[in-house]
Amino acid sequence: AEMTVSASQSEDKPTCIIVMGMAGSGKTTFVKRLCSYLSEKENKSYNINLDPAVIQSPFPAHIDIRDSVKYKQVMKKYQLGPNGAILTSLNLFATQFDQVIGLIEKKQGDFKHIVIDTPGQIEAFSMSASGQVITESLACSFPTVIVYVIDTVRAENPNTFLSNMLYALSIMYKTKLPLVCAFNKTDILSHEFALTWMKDFEEFEDALNSDKSYLSTLSRSMSLVLQEFYENLNSCGVSAMTGIGFDSLLESVQKGAKEYAEIF
Ligand code: GTP
Numbered sequence: 001a002e003m004t005v006s007a008s009q010s011e012d013k014p015t016c017i018i019v020m021g022m023a024g025s026g027k028t029t030f031v032k033r034l035c036s037y038l039s040e041k042e043n044k045s046y047n048i049n050l051d052p053a054v055i056q057s058p059f060p061a062h063i064d065i066r067d068s069v070k071y072k073q074v075m076k077k078y079q080l081g082p083n084g085a086i087l088t089s090l091n092l093f094a095t096q097f098d099q100v101i102g103l104i105e106k107k108q109g110d111f112k113h114i115v116i117d118t119p120g121q122i123e124a125f126s127m128s129a130s131g132q133v134i135t136e137s138l139a140c141s142f143p144t145v146i147v148y149v150i151d152t153v154r155a156e157n158p159n160t161f162l163s164n165m166l167y168a169l170s171i172m173y174k175t176k177l178p179l180v181c182a183f184n185k186t187d188i189l190s191h192e193f194a195l196t197w198m199k200d201f202e203e204f205e206d207a208l209n210s211d212k213s214y215l216s217t218l219s220r221s222m223s224l225v226l227q228e229f230y231e232n233l234n235s236c237g238v239s240a241m242t243g244i245g246f247d248s249l250l251e252s253v254q255k256g257a258k259e260y261a262e263i264f
Contacts, residue, residue, distance in 0.1 A: 014046065014104075015257045016114040018222075021149030022164070022171050023253075026184045028062045029167050029240040030149050031117045032058035038113055045113040046104060050134070051120060052089035053082065058117065061099055062107075065093045065161040086124045094130035097137050105141065114142060118198065126171050131262065135175050139264075145256035146171060146179050147249075152183040152191045152237070158207040161194065162219045178256035181235040182249055191237035198230040 003031040016021040019034070028246070035058075038045040049061040049230035052071040057064065067100060069092050104114060118125040125131035138144050148168045172179040197204040201223050214242035219226075234252040238245035 010139070013142050014108050014112050014114050015253065016116065016144040017140050017146050017147055017253055018116045018118065018138065018144065018177075019149065020118050020122055020126055021184075022151070022167070023120055024154070025149040025151045025210070026240045027117075027120070027149045028058045030182065030184055030238070031115065033127060033238075033246065034249075035059040035115055035244055036258045037243065037250075038115070041250070042112050045115045046107065048100070048114065048116045050090070050116060050118050050125065051086075052093070052115075053086055053119065059115070063115075064101060065089065068096065069093050077200060083121060083124065086119050086121060087128055087130070090124065090128060090130040090134075094133045097134050101137055101141050108142075114138075122167075128165075132174070135177070139175070139177055139260075140233070143198045143257040143260040145253050145260065146175060147180045147253065149182050149184050149240075152185050152194065153189050155183070155194060156189060158197075158204065159211065159213070159219070161197065161204075162222075165226060165229070166222070168233075169226070172229070178259040178263075179233065180249070180252040180256055181233060183235065183237045184240050186237040186244060187239040187242045191235075195235070198233070198235070201227060202210050 007127055016036070019027060019031050021030070031213055035045055037046060047061045049057045049064045049066065051057070052069050054064045054066070069089040071089050071124055073091070074080065074089050075082070077171055078085070080088060082109055094204045118131070135144070148171060150164050168179060183194055197207065205220065234255055236248045236252050238249050
């Protein structure tokens with residue numbers, strides 16, 4: 001679909017923040033913190049839950065996939081396992097997503113941000129056709145930015161860092177939207193090392209040298225692609241637990257929204 005929000009139109013539209021992150025990244029805690037941060041800083045955000053299987057949503061959702069699609073029933077009716085049922089639920093919901101856009105547009109004067117929480121199984125959304133349909137519908141109607149949450153503590157392992165970066169890169173290429181990397185859990189470990197690795201590939205190579213596995217050979221050959229990716233990447237360090245870094249996260253999101261306006 002064509003992206004149709006022009007720069008002048010996008011100025012008074014709320015910015016849509018789609019939050020993704022691997023299981024254990026702290027995405028749920030992050031989304032909760034982001035919503036409470038926004039409601040203190042400005043007015044409340046408009047929140048959408050797209051995780052059909054979540055038992056307790058981290059925020060009071062204005063729109064909740066669970067209200068229209070019953071995950072457990074989908075599992076039974078179509079004889080599916082947990083992941084298949086998440087995918088099918090998303091497919092069912094994607095077919096009515098134009099109505100969701102209509103609902104947001106009616107209320108859009110009342111808030112500055114739309115926060116979208118995606119399924120805990122990241123690939124169910126990021127790599128699926130329905131995830132793509134939903135992302136494109138949002139991006140056609142609002143300036144849209146992806147926030148990719150990373151567990152900084154785990155990313156201290158260079159191979160885990162690389163996997164995260166490749167995943168973020170594939171999401172960016174697939175959606176063609178501005179992406180912000182939020183290095184989470186900086187209350188435990190500063191993300192300074194990650195910034196160094198992104199700035200200076202030799203530093204990253206040194207870290208990898210302790211590991212002679214196949215993956216480190218691969219990552220060396222990926223270096224050129226990654227360097228270009230890093231140059232255009234917005235990143236910041238946050239702690240979803242303590243709330244550190246959310247001012248700079250919001251700045252990165254605003255920068256992303258500006259990029260969106262320049263692209264589309
Ligand atoms: P989903 O996949 O969305 O279900 O969630 P998740 O596993 O990505 O994140 P969740 O918020 O459940 O967090 C996973 C663990 O990390 C929990 O034990 C959190 O308490 C912890 N955690 C999340 N954010 C932070 C943080 O900023 N600092 C610290 N120290 N721990 C965190």
